Amino acid sequence: MQTEQAVSLIPTQNSIIRAFLDRRSLTMEDVAYLINPSENHQHDPFLLKGVGKWIDILHSLKGQPIAIIPDYDADGVLSGTLARVGLFLFGFGDVYLYPPKTCDGYGLSKKSVDNVLKAQPDTMAIITTDNGSNAHDGIRYAKEKGLMVLVTDHHLADTAPCADAVVNPNGHGDNTYPFTHISGTAVIYKTLTAYARKYIDCPHVWRDFRSLVLLVGISTVSDVMPFLNENRYYVTESVRMLTHFVNEYSVDRVCGYGDTPLHQYYRGVDLLVTTLQQNGKLKYGIDVDTFGFTIGPMLNSPRRMTGDSELAFRLFQSKRVDLLDEQRVLPSDELFAINEQRKAYVRSLTNALFSHVEGMQLYGKTPIDQMVFNARMNKGIAGLLSGNFTKRYGLPSIAFGVEITGIKGNQDEDDVINVDVPSGYLLTGSARSPESFDLHSFLTTIDEEHPGLIEKWGGHPQAAGISVLAENYDRFRDVFVSRFTAIMDEQLHQNQKEPETLSPFNGEYILTTDAYERLLPLGASTAPNSETVLLHGNHTVFTNQTLWEAVRFFEQLEPFGHGFPKPTFSVAIAMRDVPYIFNMGAGKQHVKLMLSNGLSVIHWNGAELFSRSEPVETDAQGNPAPDHRVFVVTGTLSINRFNGDESLQLIAEDVSELKM
Template sequence: MASLARVAEGRALTVPQLRRRTALGKPSGWPDSVHAVLQQVYAARGVLTPDQVEHRLARMLSPQTLGGMAQAIEILIEAIRDDWTIVIAGDYDCDGATGTAVAVRGLRLLGAKRVSYAVPHRFIHGYGLSAALVESMQPTPQLIVTVDNGVASVAGVAAARARGIKVIVTDHHLPGEQLPAADAMVNPNLVYVEKCGHGSPPCDVCAHDARLNKTFPSKALAGVGVMFYLLLALRARMYPSVGADHQNGQRPDLSVLLDLVALGTVADLVPLDFNNRVLIEAGLKRIRSGRGCAGITALIESGKRSIATLCASDLGYVVGPRLNAAGRLEDMRLGIECLLTDDVGQAYRYAEQLSAINMERRDLQASMVAEAELMAAGAAHTDAVGVTLFEPSWHAGVVGLVASKLKDRLHRPVIAFAPASEDNTDELRGSARSISGFHIRDALAAIDARHPGLIERFGGHAMAAGLSLKTSDYPRFAEAFDAIARELIDADQLQAVLHTDGELPVGAASLNLARQLRQAGPWGQAFPEPLFDNAFECQSWKLMGERHLRLQLRDPRDGAMHDAVMFNAYHGTPPPTRLRAVYELTINDWQGREAPRLLLRHIEAI
């Protein structure tokens, strides 16, 4: 098995293997206005005809196909009719914050008058609907609706129901062995079992066990998407015809929530299947037209991005981190309030606070990542396949970002740990990030089965997960994690691979193509932004700040010169004179003048 890449000066010394995508079929039916390069980019992602990128809302999956809706809707109808007190139990990341805002805004639009929210504090309540969070809800609500959490909240749901509170769980995380005893549960990753209506199994009429498995066609909905779907289904039940009377003679317009849905979906890094792309594109169109909520508008402008040309990556790299920072270092209620306010001035004040917290997060992250890189280069870690890192001074709200950075550097699954809080150093909180082919949540489940009691709590997805354990058990866990990684990961999986869309043809790096690529998304997880690789000669370069490069690259095929930038790339060594670059074709719109520019993602000497 390949040895672990040593880390020096913030870089992994191993070079990723470049692998070019191939078309998954022949493009057809595209108008001449669609650039041939874009057609090939689409074909490499399985999109062969124009109808496959018609991201119209009419083509989104029906809310009625999502299991658990009937029970949840009945409870919500009763709650609205009888004016129950409803608490939305959110989460402290961007998906949870946007989902909470969607739930509060949406239920109010549908007639609920007493809707509030509660979001756990990372260091006080822990994750999800915990018993501690339920206890903090004063006065006691009549209904709790979770968003982006709850499928693993067995104890929290039990605590709520013991107090006479009804609970609806809306979540998208993978279920564990035991489900909470909620009154209703909506989750695209659950298999819903329904009786056929002919009686108890075995059924003489159907000649099978009288059960039908109902699964949602897409498993990729984010938590905010699940909540939006529940609201759509609830509205359809309350106002079965478009012309039903309600406020000015029309049913509530839930499309006003799509900017929040787009933000949460992009920020949570869920796969951008067709359905998610429909939701994101609708939200982006709303924002670009100036109809985004005050909070999102303020966050975009705080991040110095253009409302008119906003794209999905702007949501992921600029807006999402500002919201996430509140949940990591402070209290996510600040982020949720930013998304709920309709006061423009207040929204900008919230956005500035969130930006300041995000700057603090970036500084803390940089320090922790530097320490983690030194640890990973040490003898204790150089042969590890499943890498675990722990430093008592680390902040539990930032370890997920550390794990992500180190996973990218080392191309190994990484779990970074920190004390649960300053007052609770006997417990560790860990955040895990994985590589393709190694299902991190299933790996934690396997460790839990082999070493009962070692992990106190865990949950998550294939590529990311969270867990907690006793500080004294960390060495034993580190050994168990490395062992399961060695068992399940093949040697070829340890080679980092960088997929590209091949060489851009001579003369193709134009402003026209750059505009088409930008508008052609939304690009994101499992529908990646186009990357090209070409050979260049570096004619000149200079530093921007301390670590960023600006380069002039010459295409040896025709002598064309290209402006290029590469961020966080300078470590004391100049770029090679002859190089192969992997890059995005982007637009430099400095001072309002647009020009094509290459955003370099990787370079290697040739």
């Protein structure tokens, strides 16, 4: 009822809100769900193809030794942990959870099967989480060893594996599930939910099992699933759950946990909370950024930096005695420290990559020519480097890692990017692409048209893992670039016109300023279908109630994220019109521009961009010459609340300097 009242109060006549709803094709029913997603919005798990067979086989294995083989990324850590705890709650005992290494190969491989049997020789069955749909060799090998294999996965798969049962909403022939964009952790959660609905009738078991939604929500964000449909419930409920962990935290509670898989899971969450609080990461509370920019990267950091995911899994398997050992470093502290190392390492590699790409333009090489590259780095970093390339240049990319021992600093960039690799070396890489580009379809075509060129690959429309022999690397790069170029040329030909000039005003809305009005007669173009919001002349942020209504409405729709981005606003800024500029941060690296219309524009790590080159010219009286630079800033609007006052601020995401 409260949600219905809230929706009824939304001023749909507001032009900004109306444009937003029309652009996203949202009904008021959609808005009601976005504002208040609930457990009832989950789809029936029995709509997953094969789930009935899967849970019946699982039930027949009760009392038998079972092992879980997860992926080694954050989604794998979370899904594997969820499977272990869920099976314990359902009476399967403490199931062995295998912590994979990247050198063993992705997911269920021959090596991982051998390692499982070495650790637990009497294993009768293997359950996979976040992998297995494409593990044809590994599954056949496990079957040869007499093992049963139950697969749960969410990766795209064309051919059904020879497992005893498979649950994958993106798998071969599964057209039954209404929303396929769920994480691997969500798949195992829904599969075990189906098991519980059929075989469990104990209320307290159901209560404990529902606490695992926290892991589903974190995985949804860390694995970049869209913030839509049932994912909205998982994410918002996870934020609520982790907030509860923070608010109810006490040392006595942490020390009071036992050593069951359920209590180890709770202990792991509390250890995370302890470490994040001690390092100042929770001073603004819990939100989706806590999952996407802090917890997810922490869980990913061990395998990225060392190739071994064991530390991340250990976080949720630590024992009570570990807390009593004052000399022992907590796994959460280790994860935080190694993630800080990872951030510095990636920052150094990214700087070297961008310097290399821009330096090659002097030789006529565009970023398109360099979409496929290798780097002397830990292979686990490849996806991050590829993602940074894609974000900067708006192009699909593949980064291949050339493995090194340890981390080398202060290297010349020519020794890092595009190194020579001897024949026989298997280059393993990660690919990323913009949302508008289907990477999976693109690689599928290359693989079909050039058999043998790619050794192995798999993934999503926007992300993939791929392996290529060093002797095929140059040819693969040429095929990738030439095919991409051909697609771009074909699209231009189909449009039968010259490509439109890209507008620096690429936000969904344009906040008008005096600078914007001066630019229009000079030919400044705006993005198609953009809406203008008057904020110049007699219109300011203090008087534009339409804008305030819209921003308050957007706050109700949080969280925004992948698949449901926050609306963007563009504003033209003539630096000579800016009355106040403040540099912020310990190193004065951030900048805040106070515009004359009352709007604040903040650019994190952007102080250097807006600073004037020294020395600044002066007139005869010693006054600095006017600053004639004009910038177009695009970002997101939010309300800054401080000491009871409210103001609107634009957080910059993209900045273009106009040459006037």
